[in-house]
Amino acid sequence: MRAVEIAQPGGPEVLRVTERPRPEPSRGELLIRVAAAGVNRPDILQRRGGYAPPPGASDIPGLEVAGTVEALGTGVSGWSVGDPVCALVAGGGYAEYCLAPAPQCLPVPKGLSLVEAGAIPETFFTVWHNVFERGRLKPGETLLVHGGSSGIGTTAVQLGRAFGARVLATAGNPVKCAACARLGAQRAINYNEEDFAAVAKQATGGRGVDVVLDMVGGDYTPRNVECLAVEGRLVQIAFLKGSKVELDLLPVMQKRLTLTGSTLRPRPVEEKGVIARALLQNVWPLLERGEVRPVIFKTFPLEQAAEAHRLMESSQHIGKLVLTV
Ligand SMILES: NC(=O)c1ccc[n+]([C@@H]2O[C@H](COP(=O)([O-])OP(=O)(O)OC[C@H]3O[C@@H](n4cnc5c(N)ncnc54)[C@H](OP(=O)(O)O)[C@@H]3O)[C@@H](O)[C@H]2O)c1
Secondary structure, eight states, rough: EEEEHHHHHHHGGGGEEEEOOOOOOOEEEEEEEEEEEEEEEHHHHHHHTTTTTOTSSSSSSEEEEEEEEEEEOOTSSOOTOOOOOEEEEEOOBBBBBEEEGGGGGEEEOOTHHHHHHTSSSHHHHHIIIIIIIIOOOOOTTTEESSSSTHHHHHHHHHHHHHTTOOOEEEEESHHHHHHHHHHTSSEETTTTTHHHHHHHHHHHSSSEEEEEEEEEEHHHHHHHHEEEEEEEEEEOOOTTTTTTOOOOOHHHHHHEEEEEEEEEEOHHHHEEEEHHHHHHHHHHHHTTTTSSSOOEEEEEEEEGHHHHHHHHHHHHSSEEEEOOO
């Protein structure tokens, strides 16, 4: 099969089209004939050599795919060859065929294309778990989403709103801010022009926000703590500005805050399966009714994975980039 491998750690040019043997499904796995593979920021970290695949995962990048079931491993039930499927994977997405553990596979939501479905798993699993399970966001609460125009951000803004929260989002320019507003953010904050913590306080009448979904860290962390309401939750999913921060923890005690976070990829299949079932029950109906949707900025043929990475690193995109096979 054709696949895109990381020849060595480095820039986008190290992504190389290669031939690999088609994988065989083991017990509990599906072999998916890939139609679309989502590109995610963690793929860039992996390409640069900073995010090794967990033990047993493919070295080929790619954390999510959609396509059709090509073959079933032993012990898999509920799926037939030819079924449309989308899946969260721990690697191997940038290829013509990809293995996925059955618990991490979901039906393609009715009415969505395979390209759209290929842009769903990584951000929807991440946002569901971090905003609703760890962050315990409830209807009527306020959610602040940093990186509101990112793949993760466009998902978090829509899901927050769909579940009855008031959403504030940050982004780096007016076009991205307008996109956040169209997706349901009541207030989009251009972090290059405004102090997000001050705006968040002002927008909540001084009360503060209930949940912050943060991928930035660095000097954002004390400001996140500052703009949280009593009993607020800060959920950390990445550290674009660094994970070493100086923080006065007194407000954590005074406001009874929760600081938490998680990373999806190394978690066991069973735990990802629990998130998949929650998505199927709570979020698939919203996707099928068109109340939320993956925001796709651009698609690239698999062979142009390097171009997709260049675009992602330029941060000009709004939403998701997808490779088509
Ligand atoms: N923990 C997990 O399980 C998990 C899973 C998936 C992804 N992630 C992380 O989530 C993040 C988003 O992933 P993605 O695939 O959605 O990526 P993406 O679409 O490339 O988005 C990255 C976003 O970060 C913003 N950004 C970059 N540098 C920034 C800075 N210094 N300050 C503020 N904002 C900055 C950019 O927006 P602006 O132009 O507005 O700055 C951009 O929208 C990544 O860091 C990724 O590693 C975590």
